[in-house]
Amino acid sequence: xxxxxxGIIGCGNISTAYLKLAPLFRSLELVAVADINMxxxxxxxxxxxxxxxTVEDLLKAGDVDAIVNLTVPAVHYEITxxxxxxxxxxYSEKPVVLSLDEGKALQELAAKKGLxxxxxxxxxxGGSHQLARAVLDRGDMGxxxxxxxxxxxxxxESWHPNPDFFFQPGGGPVLDLGPYYITNxxxxxxxxxxxAALANASFPTRTIGSGARQGERVPVDTPTNTHALxxxxxxxxxTLSASWDVWSNRHGPMExxxxxGTLYVPDPNFFGGKVEMAGSDGKVTELPGVEDHxxxxxxxxxxxxxxxANWRCAGLADMAAAIDEGxxxxxxxxxxxxxxxxMVSILKAGAERRWVDMTTTCERPAALSxxxxxxxxx
Numbered sequence: 001x002x003x004x005x006x007g008i009i010g011c012g013n014i015s016t017a018y019l020k021l022a023p024l025f026r027s028l029e030l031v032a033v034a035d036i037n038m039x040x041x042x043x044x045x046x047x048x049x050x051x052x053x054t055v056e057d058l059l060k061a062g063d064v065d066a067i068v069n070l071t072v073p074a075v076h077y078e079i080t081x082x083x084x085x086x087x088x089x090x091y092s093e094k095p096v097v098l099s100l101d102e103g104k105a106l107q108e109l110a111a112k113k114g115l116x117x118x119x120x121x122x123x124x125x126g127g128s129h130q131l132a133r134a135v136l137d138r139g140d141m142g143x144x145x146x147x148x149x150x151x152x153x154x155x156x157e158s159w160h161p162n163p164d165f166f167f168q169p170g171g172g173p174v175l176d177l178g179p180y181y182i183t184n185x186x187x188x189x190x191x192x193x194x195x196a197a198l199a200n201a202s203f204p205t206r207t208i209g210s211g212a213r214q215g216e217r218v219p220v221d222t223p224t225n226t227h228a229l230x231x232x233x234x235x236x237x238x239t240l241s242a243s244w245d246v247w248s249n250r251h252g253p254m255e256x257x258x259x260x261g262t263l264y265v266p267d268p269n270f271f272g273g274k275v276e277m278a279g280s281d282g283k284v285t286e287l288p289g290v291e292d293h294x295x296x297x298x299x300x301x302x303x304x305x306x307x308x309a310n311w312r313c314a315g316l317a318d319m320a321a322a323i324d325e326g327x328x329x330x331x332x333x334x335x336x337x338x339x340x341x342x343m344v345s346i347l348k349a350g351a352e353r354r355w356v357d358m359t360t361t362c363e364r365p366a367a368l369s370x371x372x373x374x375x376x377x378x
Contacts, residue, residue: 006067011070091319174226193231226347
């Protein structure tokens with residue numbers, strides 16, 4: 001297997017996860033990092049034994065095949081475009097872009113250049129979500145008729161020292177957390193046909209709860225409480241509630257209702273978690289096998305002391321392998337752009353109080369068996 005030589009633009013908090021986890025995948029070789037703040041780039045480079053480049057130098061580097069875009073969402077399009085124009089494969093954190101026009105432009109540029117473009121989230125490649133996929137592909141649930149998905153909390157201003165961008169256009173729960181839920185729904189039941197929604201912002205400001213700016217209020221200029229209805233090309237209808245205006249709730253992250261049973265899917269923000277199903281008798285049972293999948297195995301402890309499966313970089317490693325094998329990669333640009341189409345259409349539907357039809361579609365990404373996943377990790 002040919003290793004893909006990787007550079008990273010953006011040395012903020014998320015870069016730590018990529019830099020720690022990329023060495024777990026035999027198809028990836030980290031080379032250099034860059035940031036508009038060279039102090040940040042040098043700090044990350046020193047921490048992980050890499051080279052610190054300026055952004056311009058990294059784009060020109062002859063020893064880098066692909067660049068990961070870990071900048072803030074507002075400049076995802078600009079940076080990914082520059083990566084492709086520099087003749088390098090591109091992989092972005094979610095959301096890949098903030099508008100459908102930008103997404104289509106990147107699709108066209110990647111195709112013109114003969115390069116790969118991909119985007120997080122790759123959590124749908126996790127053991128739990130691939131187990132759920134296998135259940136559906138076997139027909140255990142019959143035809144999927146409907147479903148529900150909920151991502152609800154009171155936002156992150158209580159713990160994030162600089163939460164401003166979360167509450168500005170381009171932020172909000174639909175664009176920030178929606179990629180995990182919508183991408184997983186697409187890989188489970190296929191592309192979306194149309195959406196309707198109600199959306200608002202319940203609080204005009206948010207108060208920062210930690211850090212140097214504690215007590216400062218930031219304005220809210222984007223919907224923070226959205227309830228959408230998704231009609232899938234398959235005919236399934238799914239409700240999606242994405243809210244940062246809720247203190248507590250008892251909704252499960254995701255449920256799919258088939259004509260022969262119900263499937264309970266764990267939080268698609270994570271690779272692992274409990275998968276349960278119930279047949280026509282209503283008896284709920286946990287399905288075995290999550291941790292038998294390499295990307296379902298617990299490999300870290302979160303801040304609350306809970307064991308987690310964190311295999312971030314799985315999508316990047318799959319893109320590297322796909323280049324080597326001449327096949328589509330699972331976290332492809334078509335999937336990412338279709339998810340953006342769904343998200344911006346939800347926001348449009350909420351603003352205009354009407355149905356909005358999708359103008360894009362995509363194929364379901366290929367399922368990822370445990371054996372195929374083992375070939376990706378080191």
